Amino acid sequence: MVFENVFDELKWRGFVEQVTDEDVLQKELSERKLTGYIGFDPTADSLHIGSMVPLMALHHLQRHGHRAIAILGGGTAMIGDPSGKTEMRKMLSREAIIANGEKIRRQIGIFVDFSDQKTRPLALDNADWLLKLRYIDFLRDIGRHFSVNRMLAAEAYKIRMETGLSFIEFNYQILQAYDFWVLFREYNCELQMGGNDQWGNILAGTELIRRKEGSDAYGLTFPLLTTAGGQKMGKTASGAIWLDAERTTPYDFYQYWVNVDDRDVIRFMKLFTLLSPSDIAAYEALSGAELRKAKKRLAYEVTAFVHGKPAAEEAEKASEALFGQGGEDTAVPETVLPQEEAEQGIPVSRLFAMSGLARSAGEARRLIRQGGLYIDGKRVDDETRMISTVDFGDEGTLLLRSGKKRYHRIRLQ
RNA sequence: GGGGAGAUUCCAGAGUGGCCAAAUGGGACAGACUGUAAAUCUGUUGGCGAUUGCCUUCGGAGGUUCGAAUCCUCCUCUCCCCA
Numbered sequence: 001m002v003f004e005n006v007f008d009e010l011k012w013r014g015f016v017e018q019v020t021d022e023d024v025l026q027k028e029l030s031e032r033k034l035t036g037y038i039g040f041d042p043t044a045d046s047l048h049i050g051s052m053v054p055l056m057a058l059h060h061l062q063r064h065g066h067r068a069i070a071i072l073g074g075g076t077a078m079i080g081d082p083s084g085k086t087e088m089r090k091m092l093s094r095e096a097i098i099a100n101g102e103k104i105r106r107q108i109g110i111f112v113d114f115s116d117q118k119t120r121p122l123a124l125d126n127a128d129w130l131l132k133l134r135y136i137d138f139l140r141d142i143g144r145h146f147s148v149n150r151m152l153a154a155e156a157y158k159i160r161m162e163t164g165l166s167f168i169e170f171n172y173q174i175l176q177a178y179d180f181w182v183l184f185r186e187y188n189c190e191l192q193m194g195g196n197d198q199w200g201n202i203l204a205g206t207e208l209i210r211r212k213e214g215s216d217a218y219g220l221t222f223p224l225l226t227t228a229g230g231q232k233m234g235k236t237a238s239g240a241i242w243l244d245a246e247r248t249t250p251y252d253f254y255q256y257w258v259n260v261d262d263r264d265v266i267r268f269m270k271l272f273t274l275l276s277p278s279d280i281a282a283y284e285a286l287s288g289a290e291l292r293k294a295k296k297r298l299a300y301e302v303t304a305f306v307h308g309k310p311a312a313e314e315a316e317k318a319s320e321a322l323f324g325q326g327g328e329d330t331a332v333p334e335t336v337l338p339q340e341e342a343e344q345g346i347p348v349s350r351l352f353a354m355s356g357l358a359r360s361a362g363e364a365r366r367l368i369r370q371g372g373l374y375i376d377g378k379r380v381d382d383e384t385r386m387i388s389t390v391d392f393g394d395e396g397t398l399l400l401r402s403g404k405k406r407y408h409r410i411r412l413q
Numbered sequence: 414g415g416g417g418a419g420a421u422u423c424c425a426g427a428g429u430g431g432c433c434a435a436a437u438g439g440g441a442c443a444g445a446c447u448g449u450a451a452a453u454c455u456g457u458u459g460g461c462g463a464u465u466g467c468c469u470u471c472g473g474a475g476g477u478u479c480g481a482a483u484c485c486u487c488c489u490c491u492c493c494c495c496a
Contacts, residue, residue: 282447384463
């Protein structure tokens, strides 16, 4: 191990935005094993790459021999965190939250090895303790430790002070603080991490622990990632980049990483791969078009980590085939076209709409007029063109392309 | 509980009876240029058809009118002021 302790590694990799007490935490993490947690609210049935920063942080924590706890926010998801948000999220039913939670728990398993006997990490659901809270008891035990004045002054609520904040959301922070206290008491968990928008919530927890237990607990936040282009991470034409292969194919996942802005490559390598400082330094020396090597490595490493090596290799080969020379392009997303439909003939515009490369036949037609759609590498210049079985050739497939880099295959069946 | 303001297309935000599928900006997409990068310039940005057409959209439900995002009634939600 190149780094002596997780803290130094997290710091070097760019995970650290704010720390409750940097010197003390650094010292503690190098001298003994402690327990740290991060919460994930199951508000969707898959995590997206925005959650990879906290997930990788847990991974590093475990790699360095500490105990990682992942909290499924089955209880907090019932409330909804207002931190840093413009408006209230719609309320989810308990059933939806449970269903989401199961899927998300599996995804967390990619980053944290729950079977590891040495560090014995845990996946817990805060619904287990939050759902059975009794209101009056809770107010008397916990509520009295919170100052409304302070909460209202918090940066995270600023926007909401303009647009409105309902009481239910206002309680979110208290519940998260309560979580931390429960974990501290039951599992001796002394560290909570999270995105920088969680800073207020985390501090609320360390303070609650200090008040109730007279002990110190630590908090650490990660920077909120934006791309060099100023965009929120993980947004593309087709929406967010999900960890679920059903939602975002490994090929598209790989493509996202291979397409990152030059200015982001090194930063992302540190955050999202386990490559060593010396490896990364080598890539850092590259410039201009050479940086594409770094992007390929980044894409391969991250895809392999999330979807496994075979999937990463396939995605890599497919990318080579489409953008470079040679190689198998089997990993390109595919749609099946029934033989009968092809026999009757289908308008190109409809075919592109079917593939998802265009949102509607109308958009496809517009794109054709702008010269943005291609079939098997040839630009489509007639928007009324009909596609039928003869166009498919011997292989029975057509490779559709929208713009410069979005591919989709149609297979006859 | 009382008074006031408001809800518009992905977002912000115009529009206050026909010229509105709805200004402008952002975002997004496409083209040119490139390195599957960035920046820049140009174009596009509700659906279905296609030479002027039809359908759906301006919080929800009704109504007035030849005609409504625009007027009226009720409802839902949000914000502000007072309690």
